[in-house]
Amino acid sequence: MFLNPRLKSHDLLFYDALEKRSELTKQENRRHAATLKGFEGECLYDEIFNDVGHGDVLVYRDLYIKIGESVTQYDALVIDDEGIAVNEIKNYTGDYKVEGGDWYRAGRRISEDPVAQLNRAVGKLIGLRNAANSSFRVSGKLIFPSDDFYLHTDDNSLWSKIVVRSDLRRYFRQFRGGKIGNKSQFIVRLLSEHIAENPYFKSDVDETRLRKGVYCEQCSSYNLLKTRFHFTCTECQSKMTNETLLLRALSDYKYLFYGKPMTRVSFMNFIGHSLTFKVVYRILLKHCYVDRKGKKTTYTFKYRNFEEAISKAELYFKYKDHLKG
Numbered sequence: 179m180f181l182n183p184r185l186k187s188h189d190l191l192f193y194d195a196l197e198k199r200s201e202l203t204k205q206e207n208r209r210h211a212a213t214l215k216g217f218e219g220e221c222l223y224d225e226i227f228n229d230v231g232h233g234d235v236l237v238y239r240d241l242y243i244k245i246g247e248s249v250t251q252y253d254a255l256v257i258d259d260e261g262i263a264v265n266e267i268k269n270y271t272g273d274y275k276v277e278g279g280d281w282y283r284a285g286r287r288i289s290e291d292p293v294a295q296l297n298r299a300v301g302k303l304i305g306l307r308n309a310a311n312s313s314f315r316v317s318g319k320l321i322f323p324s325d326d327f328y329l330h331t332d333d334n335s336l337w338s339k340i341v342v343r344s345d346l347r348r349y350f351r352q353f354r355g356g357k358i359g360n361k362s363q364f365i366v367r368l369l370s371e372h373i374a375e376n377p378y379f380k381s382d383v384d385e386t387r388l389r390k391g392v393y394c395e396q397c398s399s400y401n402l403l404k405t406r407f408h409f410t411c412t413e414c415q416s417k418m419t420n421e422t423l424l425l426r427a428l429s430d431y432k433y434l435f436y437g438k439p440m441t442r443v444s445f446m447n448f449i450g451h452s453l454t455f456k457v458v459y460r461i462l463l464k465h466c467y468v469d470r471k472g473k474k475t476t477y478t479f480k481y482r483n484f485e486e487a488i489s490k491a492e493l494y495f496k497y498k499d500h501l502k503g
């Protein structure tokens with residue numbers, strides 16, 4: 179049973195927004211591609227686990243756990259009365275070689291050390307368990323969900339830490355018949371008391387490089403024609419409500435200027451004044467927390483991102499979008 183949804187990481191949301199509003203540098207392009215690939219690997223893991231079934235275990239996905247002063251990220255934690263299995267998901271593709279503990283791709287040493295990462299992640303949870311005077315088991319596996327991943331190694335002990343695509347279903351099936359009882363509940367409670375926000379994400383974009391305005395949900399074009407309640411894209415003819423486009427802009431703003439206060443003026447600049455103060459104000463009041471302390475009134479987007487905003491049931495679109503294609 180999945181306990182929480184799989185969400186795009188802050189980094190991925192940042193690069194998605196940045197890509198829509200500026201020309202990415204080579205390095206940004208690489209990072210965007212890498213974060214997207216990682217997310218796709220996690221989704222593939224979820225899909226296969228869904229297919230095999232996870233009714234006999236509890237699964238936390240993409241969690242930050244604060245233990246002592248440090249925060250560790252977990253791709254997946256599989257819990258039953260036996261304990262926790264840490265699954266570190268690596269969406270590697272191509273030929274890899276491990277020699278003397280070092281990892282190489284196409285003959286070149288890579289910057290990551292997956293085994294060390296896994297050991298650290300497992301070690302943190304062992305610390306948490308010991309501090310709670312409990313006795314459940316903590317184990318870990320590196321999961322390689324791509325069927326285009328090949329590993330060569332002379333270190334046979336490595337295979338016990340690894341699950342490749344061809345073994346993934348079998349690995350998931352091992353969790354069948356697991357018991358979810360008091361111990362599992364205890365573990366979930368213990369973890370939930372230590373869940374933290376991603377403390378590492380920061381964004382500081384040079385505002386001048388950003389394209390101001392609102393853009394088409396379907397084809398990302400900025401060439402939109404304004405009518406009273408809608409914008410129509412002149413490239414693909416999609417018709418979108420003011421609200422949809424402003425929610426997208428609010429979501430972009432959140433990740434491009436993460437943690438920085440947003441004022442009505444700064445948001446109006448961000449959207450290139452494509453709507454009137456009055457219309458924007460109404461949307462800000464509806465979808466943001468308002469902080470009237472101090473000289474300036476600031477607004478904080480209520481939702482994690484655009485996708486969450488439009489999926490909220492209470493959201494009522496009077497004038498619907500018509501996306502083409």
Ligand SMILES: [Zn+2]
Nearest residue numbers: 394397411414
């Ligand atoms: Zn369009």
